Amino acid sequence: MIMSDAVKRSQLFDALADYPLPAGIYIIRRDDDGQEFIAQCNLEFARMFGYDSIEEVVGISPLELHRNHEDYQTFISEFVKHEDGLMRHYTETLRTRDGLPIMVELHVRADLDEHGHPIGRTGIVLDISDFEQLLKDIGQILHHFTSTMTGFEERLHALHDHLTTLPDPFGDLSRLPEAVQVDQIMDKPAAELQSAVAKLVDEVETDERKRTVFRDDDWETIVEQNLFLQVYKDHVDQAESRPPALRESARNIINICRALPRGYISNETLRLVNSRAAEVERLVCLLDLHLTAGRLLELDHEVHMLREVALDNIRHKEAPVEISVDELMTTAQRYMQDFAASRDIELKVRDRTKKATVIVNRRDMMRAIQNLLHNAIKYSWSKRGEKPWVEIRSKLDGRFVIIEIENYGVPIPRHEIESGLIFNLGSRGKMSGDRSRLGTGIGLYDSQRVASQHGGVVEIRSSPARMNGDPDDLDQPFVTVASLRIPVAVRGY
Amino acid sequence: MTMTKMYKILWIEDDALFDLNSLAAAVHTSLKYKLVIARNVTEAVDHILRSEYDVVIVDMRLPPGTDDRWATLFLNARAEVEKNFGNKLGLQLLYTLLGPEQDRVIKLPVPSWVNPNRFAVFTVEEYTTLERHLTKLGVQFHVKKKAGLSRRTLRDLIDQVIDQNTSNPNGTNGGSSNGSSPH
Numbered sequence: 001m002i003m004s005d006a007v008k009r010s011q012l013f014d015a016l017a018d019y020p021l022p023a024g025i026y027i028i029r030r031d032d033d034g035q036e037f038i039a040q041c042n043l044e045f046a047r048m049f050g051y052d053s054i055e056e057v058v059g060i061s062p063l064e065l066h067r068n069h070e071d072y073q074t075f076i077s078e079f080v081k082h083e084d085g086l087m088r089h090y091t092e093t094l095r096t097r098d099g100l101p102i103m104v105e106l107h108v109r110a111d112l113d114e115h116g117h118p119i120g121r122t123g124i125v126l127d128i129s130d131f132e133q134l135l136k137d138i139g140q141i142l143h144h145f146t147s148t149m150t151g152f153e154e155r156l157h158a159l160h161d162h163l164t165t166l167p168d169p170f171g172d173l174s175r176l177p178e179a180v181q182v183d184q185i186m187d188k189p190a191a192e193l194q195s196a197v198a199k200l201v202d203e204v205e206t207d208e209r210k211r212t213v214f215r216d217d218d219w220e221t222i223v224e225q226n227l228f229l230q231v232y233k234d235h236v237d238q239a240e241s242r243p244p245a246l247r248e249s250a251r252n253i254i255n256i257c258r259a260l261p262r263g264y265i266s267n268e269t270l271r272l273v274n275s276r277a278a279e280v281e282r283l284v285c286l287l288d289l290h291l292t293a294g295r296l297l298e299l300d301h302e303v304h305m306l307r308e309v310a311l312d313n314i315r316h317k318e319a320p321v322e323i324s325v326d327e328l329m330t331t332a333q334r335y336m337q338d339f340a341a342s343r344d345i346e347l348k349v350r351d352r353t354k355k356a357t358v359i360v361n362r363r364d365m366m367r368a369i370q371n372l373l374h375n376a377i378k379y380s381w382s383k384r385g386e387k388p389w390v391e392i393r394s395k396l397d398g399r400f401v402i403i404e405i406e407n408y409g410v411p412i413p414r415h416e417i418e419s420g421l422i423f424n425l426g427s428r429g430k431m432s433g434d435r436s437r438l439g440t441g442i443g444l445y446d447s448q449r450v451a452s453q454h455g456g457v458v459e460i461r462s463s464p465a466r467m468n469g470d471p472d473d474l475d476q477p478f479v480t481v482a483s484l485r486i487p488v489a490v491r492g493y
Numbered sequence: 494m495t496m497t498k499m500y501k502i503l504w505i506e507d508d509a510l511f512d513l514n515s516l517a518a519a520v521h522t523s524l525k526y527k528l529v530i531a532r533n534v535t536e537a538v539d540h541i542l543r544s545e546y547d548v549v550i551v552d553m554r555l556p557p558g559t560d561d562r563w564a565t566l567f568l569n570a571r572a573e574v575e576k577n578f579g580n581k582l583g584l585q586l587l588y589t590l591l592g593p594e595q596d597r598v599i600k601l602p603v604p605s606w607v608n609p610n611r612f613a614v615f616t617v618e619e620y621t622t623l624e625r626h627l628t629k630l631g632v633q634f635h636v637k638k639k640a641g642l643s644r645r646t647l648r649d650l651i652d653q654v655i656d657q658n659t660s661n662p663n664g665t666n667g668g669s670s671n672g673s674s675p676h
């Protein structure tokens with residue numbers, strides 16, 4: 001460092017020392033024995049650590065502000081890793097004069113003498129205890145939320161078991177049936193209910209006195225429901241809306257029949273109408289359980305991701321480990337198996353990295369791949385006559401491993417990819433709400449962040465599945481490939 | 494059964510097919526109504542430009558759909574906070590359809606049948622947070638979405654809009670109060 005600069009900096013520091021800044025600033029130097037001491041600081045710095053004046057702090061060892069020698073050494077070893085002598089956003093729990101913990105964020109730069117030798121450092125300290133506590137609280141709440149959802153899932157399964165003394169045409173509760181399939185399944189019970197109601201209408205119309213037993217507009221409602229059940233497929237446009245409409249109709253009919261005095265309408269007719277309406281109601285309730293279970297599974301992942309991202313700053317980071325690409329992929333596949341099964345999607349794994357390994361934070365990297373896989377499953381469409389699939393494949397490209405996840409389904413518009421919008425925290429693509437899918441806009445942001453922390457990158461390609469398809473026509477299926485590129489550690493061949 | 498006029502209803506609501514489907518069901522089962530659902534603003538505009546509706550029920554927080562103009566507004570929503578639009582794309586849609594020329598955020602060939610008396614707001618937002626806008630736009634009906642609503646809520650709201658327009662087809666009653674409206 002050129003001395004004149006140091007003098008200027010010292011004057012600037014003196015000016016700042018008395019200025020009420022909402023941050024602590026300090027300078028550390030070494031004494032003749034090479035021991036570090038705090039050479040200068042501002043009043044905010046002193047107060048932050050429980051001292052009443054600058055004078056009380058100047059001269060003490062910075063070690064006194066660290067919780068223990070090990071923490072101090074960790075800080076120093078992290079600092080010297082920064083070849084440019086500049087370390088930003090280092091978070092650590094320090095201690096006050098009274099030994100109380102204080103979470104801080106440090107921004108530090110090395111100071112050099114005129115020969116370029118280190119003489120100490122200058123830094124800024126921000127007290128982030130409140131923020132850290134807030135993050136911890138959010139983490140606790142999200143954890144509670146996840147546990148509650150798990151409880152909901154268990155209750156749904158219990159309810160499902162209870163309701164399926166008769167068969168469940170929608171299959172296992174973990175399956176999310178498609179609207180078209182549901183529509184077909186409901187054809188027969190809806191037709192049977194309609195024929196029972198038609199029988200009731202016929203019986204009443206052949207004997208005018210029987211109409212008088214219906215309250216208020218109930219007779220008109222029965223006639224209307226008879227007609228509705230005949231035309232409901234034309235009358236209700238979206239297949240997803242038909243089951244609840246059928247249930248509503250069934251409830252209306254049951255309520256009216258229950259209110260009828262005995263002895264007017266034949267028991268046989270009433271029993272038939274009631275049993276057919278009850279079956280429609282039961283089936284739509286079962287369907288609701290399937291849909292709710294599917295939603296919970298989706299939400300569970302979203303909340304899990306939110307918790308991971310929120311707590312990322314304060315969680316103790318595990319040391320990076322060497323792990324095979326194959327293991328990363330198969331573990332992520334295993335974690336996502338239930339979600340894929342709920343959408344009836346087959347997960348295909350193809351590893352062409354020949355046992356290559358990467359050095360990663362296992363938890364973070366696993367999450368990054370799961371995010372990409374989750375998106376691929378969530379945004380998949382069924383191909384006519386073909387079971388939908390998502391492929392996870394890997395390959396080597398120079399000193400990088402590329403893990404690609406490919407799906408067929410919801411398009412991602414070009415400009416969202418080109419502008420990088422899809423990687424913004426909280427950004428949901430304009431097609432992401434397709435077919436009422438849930439989402440928070442965390443997944444891609446998180447994956448990109450993790451990739452970047454490992455010297456890698458996530459890239460997205462999305463193009464029409466059909467040859468020569470118009471890339472601006474977003475009503476057609478697209479093939480989307482998410483590529484996670486990270487440096488390879490060892491080639492195991 | 495004598496069939497009366499079938500009213501065409503447009504419900505602009507992204508949750509209509511799942512979380513709020515029981516509310517739609519109570520409307521579907523009445524053959525007095527033909528309920529059309531738009532799950533985003535692009536779909537809503539397509540429907541409005543293509544066909545006339547007796548009642549249009551609008552949610553405030555809507556996804557944009559495929560139209561880039563709405564998508565851009567949606568993605569830039571944070572910058573709009575100071576205008577109190579926030580991410581209320583439904584409100585932007587109302588301004589586009591019903592607002593004075595200078596407030597129309599996107600220029601559309603608005604059909605002549607579009608007028609505030611046919612519109613109602615069904616949203617999680619309190620009336621007080623929207624009052625300034627709804628008053629300016631002339632929209633008189635507002636129902637707050639909350640847990641535990643009766644399955645007939647949507648149907649009742651539709652009935653009220655129709656009743657008012659039937660009794661006062663010119664829509665000149667100047668904001669009369671009713672069960673749906675908090676004012």
